[in-house]
Amino acid sequence: IAGITQAPTSQILAAGRRMTLRCTQDMRHNAMYWYRQDLGLGLRLIHYSNTAGTTGKGEVPDGYSVSRANTDDFPLTLASAVPSQTSVYFCASSEELAGVSEQFFGPGTRLTVL
Amino acid sequence: GQNIDQPTEMTATEGAIVQINCTYQTSGFNGLFWYQQHAGEAPTFLSYNVLDGLEEKGRFSSFLSRSTGYSYLLLKELQMKDSASYLCAVMDSNYQLIWGAGTKLIIKP
Numbered sequence: 001i002a003g004i005t006q007a008p009t010s011q012i013l014a015a016g017r018r019m020t021l022r023c024t025q026d027m028r029h030n031a032m033y034w035y036r037q038d039l040g041l042g043l044r045l046i047h048y049s050n051t052a053g054t055t056g057k058g059e060v061p062d063g064y065s066v067s068r069a070n071t072d073d074f075p076l077t078l079a080s081a082v083p084s085q086t087s088v089y090f091c092a093s094s095e096e097l098a099g100v101s102e103q104f105f106g107p108g109t110r111l112t113v114l
Numbered sequence: 115g116q117n118i119d120q121p122t123e124m125t126a127t128e129g130a131i132v133q134i135n136c137t138y139q140t141s142g143f144n145g146l147f148w149y150q151q152h153a154g155e156a157p158t159f160l161s162y163n164v165l166d167g168l169e170e171k172g173r174f175s176s177f178l179s180r181s182t183g184y185s186y187l188l189l190k191e192l193q194m195k196d197s198a199s200y201l202c203a204v205m206d207s208n209y210q211l212i213w214g215a216g217t218k219l220i221i222k223p
Contacts, residue, residue, distance in 0.1 A: 042118060042201070042213030043157070058210065090156060102147065103211070105156035 003027065004106035006091050012112045013081050021076045021109050023091030031094045032074040033058075033103065034066060036087040043090065049074055081113045116140045118214035120202050125220045126192055134187045134200050134217045142207025148176050148187045149201040151216065157201055160187070189219075197221045 007022045030051045035043040045058030049068040065077045078085055089109045094101040117139045126132040145164040149157040163169055163178035175188040187200055199216040206212055
């Protein structure tokens with residue numbers, strides 16, 4: 001693995017179903033992030049993690065949960081999907097949360113909730 | 115509230131120069147980033163400014179004026195592969211990135 005991987009690449013999901021989006025990085029970065037990107041809007045932060053074992057809420061956390069059991073993995077779970085969660089989801093990581101630290105992005109997961 | 119403004123779309127000619135502007139109002143300021151995003155792909159880092167002035171990196175330059183809440187990305191010697199969206203993002207006082215909606219740059223031959 002080189003960088004950040006996400007799975008699945010795309011998914012069509014029935015409303016009400018539970019779904020986990022996977023994210024793995026091999027750069028040993030401390031900070032990780034989940035964003036959603038919708039047409040005409042900027043990337044919006046859902047949840048973030050400063051380091052393994054800690055997580056925090058971003059701008060649009062409702063309906064989503066995350067965990068950070070180790071440095072490499074940062075899964076995002078939709079407990080009961082709704083159509084407004086149709087979006088492209090990007091996972092990202094950086095060396096640290098604060099300071100001059102560019103974020104590296106995974107390839108994204110395109111999720112459609114019907 | 116926090117706000118990042120940039121033009122929705124711009125068109126330029128191959129070989130020319132284009133300037134993409136970004137204005138911002140945020141809670142605190144810990145730097146401004148520019149990212150490039152090709153259609154259907156992930157954003158990739160272009161530049162970072164935290165002090166006023168111009169940062170040059172090859173064909174790309176980025177300028178920051180903190181007192182006016184203004185930045186621009188300057189692309190020289192445009193190539194067809196520069197057709198992409200350019201995202202402006204500001205790191206706020208909580209070290210979270212606030213993103214603009216992006217500027218779609220169309221390059222014509």
